[in-house]
Amino acid sequence: MAGTAAAQSQVTLTVTVVNQDGDPLSGIDISATWDGGAGGPSNETTRANGQALIDVPEGADVMLQIDDDEYVRNVPYVVEDAEAESIEVAVSESATATVNAVTADGQPAENARIRLYRDGNYVVDRNAGSDGTVTTQPVEEGEYSVIVTKPGFYRNLTTVSITGETTTTVQVSEGxxxxxxxxxxxxxxxxxxxxxxxxxxxxxxxxxxxxxxxxxxxxxxxxxxxxxxxxxxxxxxxxxxxxxxxxxxxxxxxxxxxRRTPEITLSPDNRQVVVDANVRLTVTDEYDEPVANATVTRNGTEVGQTDADGEITATVPTAGNVTFTATAGDLTTTTNVTAFRPGEETTTGGAAQTPEPTATETTDGSGPGFTVGLTMAALLAAAALARRRR
The missing domain is CATH 2.60.40.10 (Immunoglobulins)
Structure with missing residues (x-):
């Protein structure tokens, strides 16, 4: 299969190493690896004609690396789906570059990121130290794009020709x-x-x-x-x-x-009811929208689930404070309803209270709270007394 070294048969690569002018180079060490570096290495040195014969697995993707003090390649040469073939590998004389990154006031641009780009590849990508300086490993001679970046500073893109030992200074400005x-x-x-x-x-x-x-x-x-x-x-x-x-x-x-923090609210339609009366409870969410299928309990005993409108009706069977609790998912809320028997005192928050007078009764029997029935009875009694006096 192409791109693998599954087949064990060997093929021979005829590798010719040449310089920038296309002239063959002797004495260049070549290291071949495959299977992503797991296979090999197979090491050979070029002869006087610049050639080296390297045996590799047929169909493998082979990476050829150059190891020499005078000549370099910025990136390895890759042979895909290897077969018996001749390959020309170009190398360049090696050079180094020292890039000094400085700020507008001439101070070192500490920890600036310095990159050298050529032929579609980032050859160097390193962060400078406190001195704002990066010195490259041996690279091919030639022109490079030098890119200097630093948080808080504008990006600087400069073209630099690197030969021998080149030193260049790049300034970055804040923005x-x-x-x-x-x-x-x-x-x-x-x-x-x-x-x-x-x-x-x-x-x-x-x-x-x-x-x-x-x-x-x-x-x-x-x-x-x-x-x-x-x-x-x-x-x-x-x-x-x-x-x-x-x-x-x-x-x-x-x-x-x-979005609003998730929460639910349980609201009764009346907070004071007569014992055994019904109370309608409504469960709403953080957006005041009804919550369906919320579970409601009364003093710890489940009474049912809310309907599509977030409502449920429950009786209040005992006098005093009754606690209703609603649960929807991991959200819980409670509310209290006070129940009383007609004519009896109720207890709210631990304090005894007499139910508030309704529109048909007063606490002292005199005042605007008289019922129509009492008023009519008084009028009839007065009329009867008048007839007896005739």
Missing amino acids: SVLLQAEVVDDHFNDSRPIRDATVRVESNSGFDGTVPTLSDGTASVSVPVNDRYDVTVTKEGYETVERRVSVAEDETSIDVDI
């Missing part, structure tokens, strides 16, 4: 850009902007800024360029949301969806 967060509650069909949410922006390089959202749900922070930020959005009654965002050198916007 900032706007990072805007738009915070909305996406519970609704049309997401609603959230005002006065707190947006905190932090980075590992030390930036820390906090701003509130405006009426349109947006908050903008000026942040250093070319860095990654942790954005945390908080608001009372809402769940905290965290986002990680990379900011380059252009204004960056992110959308943050938040």
Whole structure:
């Protein structure tokens, strides 16, 4: 099978190593490996004609590496699906580069990232130390793109010709850009902007800024360029949301969806009822929407589940405080209802109380609380007395 070394038969690769001008080179050490480095190595040295014969498994993907003090390849040469064939491997005279990254005031750009790019490959990708300097391993002579980046600084791209031992200095400048967060509650069909949410922006390089959202749900922070930020959005009654965002050198916007902290509420239609009367209880969620199939208990005994409207009706069989509890998933809430017998004192919160007078009774029998029946009886009695006196 192509790309594997499953077949055990061997084939011979005729490898010719040449310099930049196409001239064959002798005395160049070649190391061949396959199966992702698990197979081999098979080591050979080029002869006077620049050739080396290397036996490898047929059909293998073979990687050829050059080991020489004078000549190098930036990347290994790969032979796919090896068969008996002739291959020309070009090498270049080796060189090194020392790249000094500095800030606008000439100070070392500590921990700057320095990369050398050529022919579609990053040949070097390292972080400078406190001195802002990177010295490369031996690389091919030629022109390279040198890219220097550092959090809080604009990216610098420079072309450098590397020969022998080359030293170059690259300057980076500080800069900032706007990072805007738009915070909305996406519970609704049309997401609603959230005002006065707190947006905190932090980075590992030390930036820390906090701003509130405006009426349109947006908050903008000026942040250093070319860095990654942790954005945390908080608001009372809402769940905290965290986002990680990379900011380059252009204004960056992110959308943050938040929702209210999950909770349920249990509400009775009447908090004082007569013993054995029914009370209707309604369970709603954090958006005041009905919660169906919530389990409701009365003093610990289940009385049923809420319907599609989040409602359930239960009796209150005993006098005093009765505790109703609703459970939906891992959310629980309770409420109390006080039951009393007509004419008896009730107890609310441990204190004895007399039921409040209704529209048809008063506490002293005189006043606007007289019933129509009592008033009519008094009128009839007065009329009878008048007739007897005639």
